[in-house]
Amino acid sequence: MASKNLRKALAETLEDLSRDDLRRFCFQLCIKEPWIKTSDLRGRNPIAITDLLVSSFSEVDAVSVAVNILNTIGCKAEAETLVMKERGQFTLHPRGKNHFVDKYQIQLIAEVRNVKPILNELLTKGVIQQESYDKIMALPTSQEKIRELFVGLKAVGVGGKDILYNILEELEPHLIENIHQKNVLRGGSSNVGHLRNVTMEMRDDWIKVEPKVNREDGEDAPTYSLQTEAGNFECCVSGMRWVCKEKVSFKYRFGSWEEHTERLETMQYIPGGPLQDITVIDGKFDEVYLPHWICTDDNPTILSKFAVLHIDTCGDVVEQVSEVTPSHVKLSEPIFSPRGVLMKAGFPVKINCKVLIFKTNKAFLTLHVFLIPRDPALQQTIKELSSGYKMIEKPYPVKSLKMRNHFILTADKDSAEISPESLKLVYESSDPNFFEVFIDSPDSNFQLTLSHESGPVWTCVIRKDDYQNTGEIQVMYDHELARVRSTLVANMSVELINQLLDDLLEDGVLNDGEKDSILQENSTRADRVRCLIDMVKKKGCRATRQIVTHLQRRDPSLSAELGLAFGLPV
Structure with a gap:
């Protein structure tokens, strides 16, 4: 195409954009080409923006840059049209008549079979209303349903057609590709198929x-x-x-x-x-x-x-x-x-979310898991409400989630107890609800999964290092046991010694040989207590925690008398 026609094609494409799409185009242009400032584009009409593009690049490169940005902001039909204009395959017409959905309406009516998922997406995105959805779904054949859908799209304009095209490209990729090959690529090769898959590398200059x-x-x-x-x-x-x-x-x-x-x-x-x-x-x-x-x-x-x-x-x-x-x-x-x-308000909205995880200071592993919008003020509130708890930082959900949907949280541990059963995603600025995850002595990595009825939306692995501050906890349990050792030696009964030996044997902290050696190699009650405590301390944090926990359970009166701390962290 001659240079003059290239400039004309680019200018007409920008003129056909809606005001919002043109703003998005200019914003993406400034991100892609940082030396172009927003002040350079402020107040400029499409012809002035075209002049800036052509003066900054060659005519051909200006079209290539424009096509890239149009695809990035979701104006794929306009990008396709601009490519065809560049190749001389397309007569310049107003935008509305050349939209993909209008051009290939007959083929779409004939070939789209699975209509319900398409209507569900259009309803979710606010393109059609429930009344229209019910009317279309009541029709007997897929052809009649799609035909009625096109009648309704006349009222929503180009924006609704853009959304339908994106949905078709996601749900019916092979059909869209076949239509392009039959109708766009006939008679020669084209860059359209490639350009539909172009994604601009976003650069953050802030x-x-x-x-x-x-x-x-x-x-x-x-x-x-x-x-x-x-x-x-x-x-x-x-x-x-x-x-x-x-x-x-x-x-x-x-x-x-x-x-x-x-x-x-x-x-x-x-x-x-x-x-x-x-x-x-x-x-x-x-x-x-x-x-x-x-x-x-x-x-x-x-x-x-x-x-x-x-x-x-x-x-x-x-x-x-x-x-x-x-x-x-x-x-x-x-x-x-x-x-x-x-x-x-009044229509479905998807939001970008965060999952915040806090480990409480309870004796057994207890997590509070919050699902919230990416609101720094709400994060600050939650951190203040969770003061003294350890925050476990994990990646956020990649996909946006729909407000007011219900989500469930599961863990791949049979012993895990999670409540409530589900949470509705709502904005609560002062007292947000959360999932409580309780696991008795996990002692290994485990996975949390957040799911909607459509499937998982987020997963993360909670590793032992996330919930066990091994060094600090070891010091705390060792300190407690060392502090009360002499008193236990003086006051622990034979019955209590035998109960603790049985408990630790059942836990796997001690084996049969170790239990027998404590009983047989120590003739006095006091020596058995000394040997038991010293043997357990050498086995590390889990063993020390287990004997303290069993001691508190078996003889709460003695534990209270000793001032033995309840609720030590896992």
């Missing part, structure tokens, strides 16, 4: 900075302070990002959504990110991005559902956002008061 933490007397929540020079930064704690052209210093505190729950319900919104009270001390921000935990993948229609809650002396105000990325929302004006990201 400089992460650690805030200074201050907690004043009488304050429930700590204050975080930061100071930076000019540049692009991200707070390691809150996830907030900012761009400044000069030195800036500010502080923030996390707020609670709890006091705003009724107001949000009235306005039909749910929390979508942490609530932060930000105060600028010196300097100014040029751009500010608040973090969110909503999954935006493969669902362009969700981008219009975002908003920001702005709280001032006049009350709560909901503001529209100027830009949404997969992890952040850009503030239209970097003016501060308590602010947080909101998501419109």
